[in-house]
Amino acid sequence: MGAKFKMTADVMADATKLYEQAQLKHQEVLDIIEAMSSSDSASSIGKIYSGSYTSSNSISMLPAEPKIFHGRDSELADILNLFIQGTPRIAILGAGGMGKTSLARTALHHEQIITKYQGNRFFVACDTASSKAELAGLIGAHLGMKPGKDLTQALLWHFTNAPPSLLILDNLETPWEPLESRKEVEEFLSLLTDITSLALVITMRGAERPAKVRWTRPFLLPLKPLAQDAARKMFIDIADDRHSMEEVDQVLHLTGNMPLSISLLAHLVDMEGCTEILSRWEREKTSLISEGYDKRSNLELSISLSLSSPRITSMPHSQELLALLSILPDGLSDVELKQANFQSRISLVAKLHCFVLL
Template identity: 35%
Template sequence: MFHASQSGSQPVPIHSFEPIGGSVDVAITTIETSLAALKEASSLMSRIPYISPVAGLLLQVLTMRDEVKQNKEEWGVVMRKLGRVAGLVVNVGESCQKYNLEENDLPPGLRSILRSLENDLSGIESLLKQSAEIGYIRKALLRKDLLRKVKQYDGELSNVLQTFQAELALDARFEQIAERRKGIPAGPSGPSNVITSIPQEPHSPQIFFGRDAELAEILQMILIGIRGSRPARIAILGPGGYGKTTLANAVLTHPQVQEQFGGARYFVACESVFSSGALLVELAKMLGVLDGGSDASWSRIHAAGDMRHSVEELLTRVTALNSVTLLITMRGTMRPGQTLWTKPALAPLNTLSHDAARDIWEEIGQNYDDAAEELIISVDYVPLAVSLLAHLAQATSPALLLKEWNQNQTKFVQMGQTHISNLEYSIQLSIDSGRMRANPPAKDLLGVLSMLPDGIHTSQLGRFKEILVEMDILSNCEVISSKYKDSLQNFYINLASSNSFEAQPKYHAEMVLEINNTKAILFDLLKSNYGNNSKLVEAIITFTYFHVGIGDHSDKLISQTVETLQQRPSDTSVLIRCLQAWGRLYFYASDIENAKVKMQEVEGLCLSSPYNNSSLHAEVLRNLSELYLTEGALNEAEVSCQKALELHKIANSVLWQANDHKGLEDIFLRLSRLDEAEASYTEALKFHKIANSVLGQANDHKGLGDTFLRLSRLDEAEASYREALKFYKIANSVLGQANDHKDLGTHF
């Protein structure tokens, strides 16, 4: 925040009744002085009703002098603060009398403080009465609870005093700074009981990459505002860790800004600010009208109600001063209301470019390699994450950091416990922000999105409205409502269980769109104690074949499933099917060696399993036969296929017997054993007819045509090709028809 110029009246001094020393006797003497001042101002009580409770409380304290002395150490602190409260209230009353002000003429912030003060004073009065009425023995038993309440009110009074002083002195301090900038001698420095402090100085960022365009845009907005009639009002928006504070400091310390504003540049740190009262105190400390910390309980008290609007109201008071240029940083993409922001507004910050992220790493870590490259990509080029990882890389190699990242994600990316040194802390600040607390459904939605790495596609919003039926918009990231979680899990398990070959086109497209979200949900369920484990594993097996079919050969999900099953008591047949899916994944990825290792492992399990599942064993043997055929090991392929055929005969599987005969046909053709190939095709055709497989019959006729062609039996070859064409038309196989026409055209 910057100051240019401002004129106005001098501040009105604030009465002070703060006692010197720590004794209760001195405190009570001061209370009597305060009471005298209050009695003198008694004519104001009807107009400012907050003085009456203060006077009543002080009278009660004086009549209970002995009780106060029994707990003198704790009550002494409270007494001193009550004296200061009395002085401030008298000051308000005298100002109202001097300027003929009514209660509603007071600034909203001051009215809010006085209301809060009345509640605190009433509570203290009740506590004193309670202490006076109970007997000595009971008082001894309740002493711990009474002292806890005394300390609670002590903390609240401390914060009331700080905020009260800030409210009364802030506008006056603005005026003094403005007059100093104009060369006008400053008036009285303000109240004698306000301790001035050295404001926090902005510091120039040592590492600054990738924000030059935003810096230039902000500087232009500020300079145009100075030359014009209205100073700039700028909000730097963006998620946590995107470098908003770094950019703001770069602006504050830029030579052009220093030349224009000199010493009237002020930086207010607000990471611990959750209310307008707390922000007011920080402003006062920044301007040098208040010193000391603010107890966290004040923030919690004033966070209640519509906190966002009260903060926005305070910003409006600041921006109402025509001498002030305002630059704020704020998480999110919405600027505070009630303030007319400079247009065109600064766009919310994006992540860094790849080159800028690399520059940051090289400037800090100086050991950029392939692992570092993968790390900056993994954190989406977020400035804070890149910077913290680069600092960690000074002591740990990027390769080890990458391994740690894959295991622990954001938990290990930290160098301290502040929002600029701890990635999880920065994220938590966003979750705990006022706007999030004011909108519980937004937090629920964030919990939902935390489970879905690809988010929710706009084309799928209708589907998710059915799942999240009670959410006003379409937990903490770690704690999401079980109702929403169960709905999401059921949705994605059902989606993963869909047979992609039988799914309607719209569902197949949805499965493709949701592939990463589906993986994430299935991964989470594997790690949990999901009730229906068999349904989960079946869904994972089906989903593995689906994502392999669209060219995604990642084996992380299926490998984790196998590892989980091996660690728990489980059905051997389920483990076999998972290993089989894993082997098929390698096969389709053209990793034949690993595919063969997995399939041989599966065959070993089939042979050693006490459960005689001949159909499953036969499937595995057919998979092995395909692998051997791909390698050119034709004899091994034939042996495996013959074994599969025998097992399918035992299982009486008609369709699989047809497929086994078809597999033997292909092997015999490659071995040039044409008579055996013809016999196998004939057998396959017989079983495909029984199974009513139109496409199977088409392929068999096509295979017979190829065999007859090699045997130079051209008439039979042509007849087989034409028969195949008929079945391909029935099956609506465009590719099959095309190949048949090609064969007919080439050979006949």
């Protein structure tokens, strides 16, 4: 708590609208796929997805290794040590913008992982999947499988008979979070982890691991903001070292050392300079870095995705609580929260409301 990046009331108001727009886009994609599957083009699609189950015949293309990567050496070492022990099941957790995907991509391209899994590494972005069947379909597409209503059994057969493989499911919270699909998704993950030759890595927002999976110990702790030295190195890699270090630290103070925020502000500093960006921040706040088209280039969109999560929307008074916390100058620290020892969320909201009025 005590975060330096405040969530404004406008961001929270936009969360529902952004979620609805995402749902509409998702449905449009499904409609297009259904139309293609029922048309003459289905045969050509089948040729793309059919054949032997190798990445050379699939749509799978591994994402590039991050070129700017600082401050996660300890977490990377922990991941690699788990792979040395055997076939791990690892959950990379943390808030939006903490660099979970970058950490997973760095591990994916590490020499140790390449040597162990060679051509059997798969990285699947789960942003577009809203159910277990759609998640299975995405994985199947990366393996080169022919589209089907539910590829679960085909996937299990493939990985059971394939050489040792690594499957990374990025942003798994998208299909996992909805309560109506969570049970099926967790059962699917459980079936995948029954395969002794399949290593599984997931990235998810939050600090909760999906149930029904025996995650490899020791668990990775949720990612925290970068240390100051790593934050500076990341900033300089993007914006060069020609800026006053005092002003650089002022900019970093605005980011709370969150990798996404550092990246967005550093790119602006590279174009306009620290002084101008600090001045603009006083006028524009988070809207300064909210012109991008997705959660990796738009801070408000990243925050809104977290706010529209069922873990927030399904909890009574949660958004009211966050709105009150955003009014406080420095948030509410863990120590203050423990000392308050409030009996319920409602009483917490009431007490905070009184505090703000005072």
